Amino acid sequence: MNMRLLIVGSDKVFAIENFYVRYLKESAIEMRLFTAQSIFYDYYQSSILHKILFKAGISPIIHKINSQFKQVVTEFEPQVIFIFKGMEIFPESLQWARQRGIKLVNYNPDNPFLFTGKGSGNMNVTNSIQLYDLHLTYDGDIKKELEQKYKIPTGILPFGFDLNDNLYNECAKQREVKKVCFLGNPDAQRAAFIDQLAEHLPIDVYGNNWSKFVQGNNITVYEPVYGNEFWKTLYRYRVQLNLMRIHNPNSHNMRSFEVPGVGGIGLYPYTVDHALYFETGKEIFLYKDLAECINLSRTLLNMSDEEAFNVRSAARLKSLQAGYSYCNRALLALQEIKKLML
Numbered sequence: 001m002n003m004r005l006l007i008v009g010s011d012k013v014f015a016i017e018n019f020y021v022r023y024l025k026e027s028a029i030e031m032r033l034f035t036a037q038s039i040f041y042d043y044y045q046s047s048i049l050h051k052i053l054f055k056a057g058i059s060p061i062i063h064k065i066n067s068q069f070k071q072v073v074t075e076f077e078p079q080v081i082f083i084f085k086g087m088e089i090f091p092e093s094l095q096w097a098r099q100r101g102i103k104l105v106n107y108n109p110d111n112p113f114l115f116t117g118k119g120s121g122n123m124n125v126t127n128s129i130q131l132y133d134l135h136l137t138y139d140g141d142i143k144k145e146l147e148q149k150y151k152i153p154t155g156i157l158p159f160g161f162d163l164n165d166n167l168y169n170e171c172a173k174q175r176e177v178k179k180v181c182f183l184g185n186p187d188a189q190r191a192a193f194i195d196q197l198a199e200h201l202p203i204d205v206y207g208n209n210w211s212k213f214v215q216g217n218n219i220t221v222y223e224p225v226y227g228n229e230f231w232k233t234l235y236r237y238r239v240q241l242n243l244m245r246i247h248n249p250n251s252h253n254m255r256s257f258e259v260p261g262v263g264g265i266g267l268y269p270y271t272v273d274h275a276l277y278f279e280t281g282k283e284i285f286l287y288k289d290l291a292e293c294i295n296l297s298r299t300l301l302n303m304s305d306e307e308a309f310n311v312r313s314a315a316r317l318k319s320l321q322a323g324y325s326y327c328n329r330a331l332l333a334l335q336e337i338k339k340l341m342l
Helices: 017-024 036-046 048-055 061-076 091-099 123-131 140-150 165-172 188-197 227-236 254-261 272-277 290-301 305-321 326-341
Strands: 004-008 030-034 080-084 103-107 134-137 154-156 177-183 203-206 219-222 237-241 266-269 285-287
Touching (some): 004 017, 017 030, 036 048, 036 061, 061 091, 103 123, 123 140, 134 140, 140 154, 188 290, 227 237, 227 254, 285 290
Parallel strands (some): 004 080, 103 134, 177 203, 203 219
């Protein structure tokens, strides 16, 4: 089936859209990317004046982005527009696209009903929910709310991992660091948990501005890592701690699949999703409170090298065989999108 698909999102190194752009390009469809979020990010970060104008509500940038969006749609004439989150696109622009007979799909890697930071959502997201023909979400609870409240078809699109064999082999050659690691950005809840954990064992944290949140002697702070170094860091430590954010307490997050995907040893909060996607005690380890996290951390740190290797191998194998890669996620998304064309 020939399809012209316009993806709206970001091309920054941290953007999940990159995986979908890469793998959907390999499918038998015409595809184009409109980098609405990148245009806004570059504008906002380029000067203090731009930040002041935007926060004061007098910046023209969002109107310019929507004008460019309409121009791209007019030129490319997509049959489907696949929008990631959608903070930069006005509901009026989506309504304009609908009037042209274009199907609209949204994938939000955050919670569309609960915003916990300036990048997690805005009124454009809220006011556009009912305009989509299909919502894709990683979270079962969000799926239920979208279906029950808005009566819109909604599919589950979990997070995943993207790692080729050559990079995996590089990761596996590293000398193991027998410590607990947390790789992610801080918030007050995460910092409080890590402070308490550090009273019992040392932990290394990677991310932006951790030094402003934690100060314990047992905590070593590192800058965020990207690209190959990201994957090497996930693999290198004996224990990779996962912490859920308050808007996402019951499902999974990006690390949920990235750690097992690289063959890391994941220590996660107990959630329905974690127990569903992986075998507890073999491929990942789950804790229900701080005390259990401390005990499991010690157990994992004291495992023999052979036991640790078996966990790593099982986690990697499950990730590959179960189709948790972003290549498979992209095909899953495309399968759901194609249903709109029937």
